[in-house]
Amino acid sequence: xxxxxxxxxxxxxxxxxxxxxxxxxxxxxxxxxxxxxxxxxxxxxxxxxxxxxxxxxxxxxxxxxxxxxxxxxxxxxxxxxxxxxxxxxxxxxxx
Numbered sequence: 001x002x003x004x005x006x007x008x009x010x011x012x013x014x015x016x017x018x019x020x021x022x023x024x025x026x027x028x029x030x031x032x033x034x035x036x037x038x039x040x041x042x043x044x045x046x047x048x049x050x051x052x053x054x055x056x057x058x059x060x061x062x063x064x065x066x067x068x069x070x071x072x073x074x075x076x077x078x079x080x081x082x083x084x085x086x087x088x089x090x091x092x093x094x095x
Contacts, residue, residue, distance in 0.1 A: 013091040021084060021092050022077050035071035037061075048089040056087050 007015050016024060028040045028047075036044075042057035050056060064072060064079035072080060084090045 013089050015091050015093060017093050017095050018078065018081070021090060025077060035073050037071055041072065045087055050087050060087065
């Protein structure tokens with residue numbers, strides 16, 4: 001279990017609530033369509049220091065895109081939490 005200190009856990013991950021994560025992720029919505037595309041998710045992975053961003057973003061979209069439209073909609077963001085902990089250097093708190 002990670003210990004929270006100044007918004008970062010001891011393993012270096014940024015600690016966020018679900019709401020904070022949602023707001024952070026929406027910063028990458030470059031075209032302001034309310035959805036996260038594969039390229040926008042790849043940008044989030046790169047900013048977080050992740051490697052192989054294009055491949056990981058494709059996997060992320062495929063794993064959480066419930067309606068199959070190729071985007072992460074507001075209703076699907078919560079499905080992305082496990083992916084975020086693995087690939088976005090984020091530890092999401094459920095409060």
